[in-house]
Amino acid sequence: MKFVIRFFFVLLAITASTIPCTEASAQEPPMVASQGEAIIQHWPTELVVRLDLVGRASSLDEALETLQKRKESAGLLLKTLGAEMDTVEYGDPTTANVASQGQAQMQAMIRQRIQRSGGKMPEGLKMPESTTVTLPMTARWKLDATDPTKLLQQVDSLRKQIEKADIGGMKSEEPTLAEQELLEEAESFGYDPYSDEPQAKPGTPMFSFAAKITEEERTQATKVAFQSAQADAKELAAAAGRELGELMSLSSSSRGGLSPEEMYGYGYGRRMPMPPSNDPLTTEVPELGKVAFRFNVQARFRLLSRDAK
Incomplete structure (x- = not known):
């Protein structure tokens, strides 16, 4: 009898602890994640x-x-x-x-x-x-x-x-x-x-x-990257029969110079002639050519049913 009572209490405790998690999962709204990129290219100065x-x-x-x-x-x-x-x-x-x-x-x-x-x-x-x-x-x-x-x-x-x-x-x-x-x-x-x-x-x-860019160019490129991410999210939402809701999260990153693929192609084990830079407005490349500044935006939007709009 003691065993049955103990088992009942344990089962009750487990059930009580799982109900809020289940309800929280059910209440979490569906979302769509997307990213956009904008690239600025300048000749080196x-x-x-x-x-x-x-x-x-x-x-x-x-x-x-x-x-x-x-x-x-x-x-x-x-x-x-x-x-x-x-x-x-x-x-x-x-x-x-x-x-x-x-x-x-x-x-x-x-x-x-x-x-x-x-x-x-x-x-x-x-x-x-x-x-x-x-x-x-x-x-x-x-x-x-x-x-x-x-x-x-x-x-x-x-x-x-x-x-x-x-x-x-x-x-x-x-x-x-x-x-x-x-x-x-x-x-x-x-x-x-x-x-x-x-x-x-x-x-x-x-x-x-x-090469260098201005703060205004950086701001404009970030806006373009966000617009690209938003447009991509709308297209995905439409494919799922949904409408795009409010913005839930947003982050951005920037990278200048060679892309990871270009760095790999530059030659494994070769010393790059320039150290990495933390300045988003200035970057260097090892060969003469246009210097690329890449701006990426990652966004998550809430998905709404069409009749909820």
């Missing part, structure tokens, strides 16, 4: 160049001193090349760079292969101690986006001048005898320290192209 300035010496202090001289020299070159000097930016100096990593990889690879063959270690592996310091630098040039043909010519001319100027100073820095011997030894094993690196070789300029 800025050429952006990023590279690492390099200072190398036998000690950290000397390497930093060399790096400072390189920075001063780079500033003079940028001014001569017509860069927007008030937009030149420098990052933080670091000793972690692809050059030192590549050198260590070459030494390790050669050691392993020679040890396996039982041969003698080459003298080129006895590298003198040195310190390499790099300093990230970003510079910008204004572009004339009024005429695509002139824009192409301007970019081509600037790229050639920038590459020839050797802002990073790496062309003028001859490798030491030990470094040259190490590189030749590594190349004899078919090794290229930069072939699989997602980073650019220090001192090599990486180019990207920036």
Whole structure:
């Protein structure tokens, strides 16, 4: 008898707790979700160049001193090349760079292969101690986006001048005898320290192209995206024999530059020449062409029966 009473109370408690949930589910109105997109495309108005300035010496202090001289020299070159000097930016100096990593990889690879063959270690592996310091630098040039043909010519001319100027100073820095011997030894094993690196070789300029939109353009594009979402929702509601009701929820997002599909096509493992930007009014792309700004709106509307309208 006690078991039956306990079972009855448990069953009653379970039934009582499920009734409100069932009623709440029945009262929840049917809704339709949709999204709309608006795209703005502009030709780039800025050429952006990023590279690492390099200072190398036998000690950290000397390497930093060399790096400072390189920075001063780079500033003079940028001014001569017509860069927007008030937009030149420098990052933080670091000793972690692809050059030192590549050198260590070459030494390790050669050691392993020679040890396996039982041969003698080459003298080129006895590298003198040195310190390499790099300093990230970003510079910008204004572009004339009024005429695509002139824009192409301007970019081509600037790229050639920038590459020839050797802002990073790496062309003028001859490798030491030990470094040259190490590189030749590594190349004899078919090794290229930069072939699989997602980073650019220090001192090599990486180019990207920036475009901007106004706040008014952004506002208008968001409106167009919402209108597209609303029209899509109305079409879905009509297909279901319903009328579109009040707006229940609304959210938006924006993305500039390459789409996810384009980023995948750009090449897996390749380093993008520009960092991601949180500014919805400015974006960059790695190749010369129109820059796309995408605005998305996600909306949910209540569905009404036709006779309820």
